[in-house]
Amino acid sequence: MCGIVAAAAGSNIVSVLIEGLKKLEYRGYDSAGLALLAAGGIERVRAVGRVAELQTAASGCSAHTGIAHTRWATHGAPAEHNAHPHVSGSIAVVHNGIIENYESLRTELSAQGYVFTSETDTESIAHLIDATLKGEPDLFAAVRSVCRRLVGAYAIAVIDHQQPGRIVVAREGSPLLLGLGEDGNYAASDASALLQVTRNMVYLENGDIAELTASQVRIERLDGTPVERPVHVSELSAAAVELGEFRHYMQKEIFEQPEALANTLEIIGGAHSIQAGIFGAQAAQLLADVDHILILACGTSSHSGMTARYWIERIAGVACTVEIASEYRYRVSVPNPRQLVVAISQSGETADTLAALRHAKALGQNKTLAICNVPESAIVRESMLRFITRAGPEIGVASTKAFTTQLAALFLLALVVAKQRGQLSPVDEAAYLDQLRHLPVAVHKVLTLEPEIAIWARRFADKKHALFLGRGRHYPIALEGALKLKEISYIHAEAYPAGELKHGPLALVDTDMPVISVAPNDELLEKLKSNLQEVRARGGELYVFADADSELTASDGVHVLRLPEHYGLLSPILHVIPLQLLSYHAALVKGTDVDKPRNLAKSVTVE
Numbered sequence: 055m056c057g058i059v060a061a062a063a064g065s066n067i068v069s070v071l072i073e074g075l076k077k078l079e080y081r082g083y084d085s086a087g088l089a090l091l092a093a094g095g096i097e098r099v100r101a102v103g104r105v106a107e108l109q110t111a112a113s114g115c116s117a118h119t120g121i122a123h124t125r126w127a128t129h130g131a132p133a134e135h136n137a138h139p140h141v142s143g144s145i146a147v148v149h150n151g152i153i154e155n156y157e158s159l160r161t162e163l164s165a166q167g168y169v170f171t172s173e174t175d176t177e178s179i180a181h182l183i184d185a186t187l188k189g190e191p192d193l194f195a196a197v198r199s200v201c202r203r204l205v206g207a208y209a210i211a212v213i214d215h216q217q218p219g220r221i222v223v224a225r226e227g228s229p230l231l232l233g234l235g236e237d238g239n240y241a242a243s244d245a246s247a248l249l250q251v252t253r254n255m256v257y258l259e260n261g262d263i264a265e266l267t268a269s270q271v272r273i274e275r276l277d278g279t280p281v282e283r284p285v286h287v288s289e290l291s292a293a294a295v296e297l298g299e300f301r302h303y304m305q306k307e308i309f310e311q312p313e314a315l316a317n318t319l320e321i322i323g324g325a326h327s328i329q330a331g332i333f334g335a336q337a338a339q340l341l342a343d344v345d346h347i348l349i350l351a352c353g354t355s356s357h358s359g360m361t362a363r364y365w366i367e368r369i370a371g372v373a374c375t376v377e378i379a380s381e382y383r384y385r386v387s388v389p390n391p392r393q394l395v396v397a398i399s400q401s402g403e404t405a406d407t408l409a410a411l412r413h414a415k416a417l418g419q420n421k422t423l424a425i426c427n428v429p430e431s432a433i434v435r436e437s438m439l440r441f442i443t444r445a446g447p448e449i450g451v452a453s454t455k456a457f458t459t460q461l462a463a464l465f466l467l468a469l470v471v472a473k474q475r476g477q478l479s480p481v482d483e484a485a486y487l488d489q490l491r492h493l494p495v496a497v498h499k500v501l502t503l504e505p506e507i508a509i510w511a512r513r514f515a516d517k518k519h520a521l522f523l524g525r526g527r528h529y530p531i532a533l534e535g536a537l538k539l540k541e542i543s544y545i546h547a548e549a550y551p552a553g554e555l556k557h558g559p560l561a562l563v564d565t566d567m568p569v570i571s572v573a574p575n576d577e578l579l580e581k582l583k584s585n586l587q588e589v590r591a592r593g594g595e596l597y598v599f600a601d602a603d604s605e606l607t608a609s610d611g612v613h614v615l616r617l618p619e620h621y622g623l624l625s626p627i628l629h630v631i632p633l634q635l636l637s638y639h640a641a642l643v644k645g646t647d648v649d650k651p652r653n654l655a656k657s658v659t660v661e
């Protein structure tokens with residue numbers, strides 16, 4: 055995702071901008087640029103590729119005021135002419151987000167004689183500010199009136215060489231914070247970029263506009279009302295890879311899920327409509343004639359793919375197949391050049407998934423999409439489209455936050471494909487996007503169940519085997535629950551679609567076999583209840599994760615925990631969380647090495 059850094063200070067700020075961009079590299083980007091208020095006007099440097107290349111290109115530059123950007127293309131290919139900052143007249147602007155009304159703005163500004171040199175939505179903002187400055191010469195007032203005309207999501211930073219020493223920033227939907235320093239004032243997409251100069255951070259709210267100079271900061275609402283925002287002293291350090299208050303990385307990462315999801319979903323901002331561009335600049339064109347989706351993945355990532363299959367077929371009406379990458383790569387299959395091949399991997403380096411992706415391409419299937427947590431990884435580099443989940447570093451071998459953020463990304467894919475095919479009504483689109491935005495809060499509520507889940511874990515930690523049951527889109531969640539338990543507690547666990555029980559596995563059920571069931575109030579709940587009766591009739595002890603609406607009650611041998619909300623199609627994202635906690639606490643009771651389970655590695659870069 056794009057990253058913004060801006061600085062107005064008493065000394066040269068070029069190294070602050072560059073170091074800030076380096077700290078934002080984890081967000082993923084394809085090009086970078088900066089604009090400085092230099093003696094003769096705006097000095098702009100842009101480069102496709104790494105920030106290190108921008109650093110080389112900008113060596114020797116010096117200025118006290120400037121803005122900088124890492125771009126992750128949504129509108130227009132990753133190319134120097136599309137890289138930010140965009141310049142118009144005396145101003146330069148950097149932007150994070152998507153301007154939904156950019157086409158009408160472009161038409162209007164072209165009619166006024168503005169010549170567009172990029173394909174970005176951002177360039178409309180630059181020209182609109184320049185046009186507005188002709189009637190309203192104050193930069194702050196001009197940017198405010200431009201913001202009132204923008205539809206969509208944005209964080210912007212603007213400089214004007216006619217008004218030296220000033221930076222105007224504004225946000226709606228995309229993140230932006232201010233850093234208050236000794237020698238100057240700063241703005242950035244996240245605090246990590248500014249820790250080099252200050253720990254005093256002011257988080258802007260949607261609809262805020264602010265002006266920074268080396269010595270002052272003022273914040274107003276877009277309607278002109280002055281506001282004060284509290285100063286937070288950031289405690290961020292190398293915290294992303296430190297345990298902090300947690301006993302294990304796995305526990306920390308389970309509890310980071312609300313934030314990881316919020317970061318991953320930042321791309322949709324406050325918008326009521328979704329753009330194919332979130333999967334890359336060529337997405338709309340490439341997805342246009344897709345007639346099938348093939349998902350390739352291993353382990354936990356294959357479970358996110360299996361869940362997505364239910365979403366993709368139901369919401370988008372496109373057939374979807376999920377294949378274990380290590381099987382696909384050696385199987386004689388029938389190629390389909392019109393199918394979208396989706397490779398899912400936390401690290402983006404999983405050897406089997408990478409090989410399966412290469413195999414798919416060698417068969418002439420070039421519509422490829424990577425869903426990964428590491429932007430610079432091989433799978434991302436070798437795919438035409440990509441969605442970078444923003445789970446942050448995942449240290450625990452048993453994947454948790456990478457899984458739920460993959461699910462969020464895959465749900466977005468289902469929406470985009472549905473929209474491309476005219477299968478998504480604007481009402482449903484807005485409702486799904488609202489549900490996604492609420493997801494971090496819903497996950498947070500589920501995490502409050504930890505103490506009760508820990509009690510359950512103690513009850514079956516001495517068991518040798520466990521069965522997990524689910525139906526429909528919760529069957530892959532049952533699979534993921536069983537995998538988590540195997541991985542870290544070494545209890546043998548299997549998952550079945552509950553309807554399959556009487557076709558074999560019911561023979562295993564006795565008083566020693568705990569049966570864990572994912573039972574939200576979905577369209578299959580009544581069927582699932584009958585399957586649970588079959589277990590109970592054979593003496594199996596049931597641990598049921600229901601939700602607020604499921605009509606299931608605890609009784610002898612039937613334990614029921616209710617998740618706080620029923621969450622419709624997105625319910626798998628909530629229901630995996632208690633299963634993660636269950637396996638974590640079972641492993642604690644057993645005393646296993648939670649973060650580094652025996653025989654397993656984090657990034658599986660060998661076959």
Ligand code: HGA
Nearest residue numbers: 055056126128129150151
């Ligand atoms: N739409 C702008 C900025 C993209 C962005 O914010 N990505 O995270 C562009 O395509 O340049």
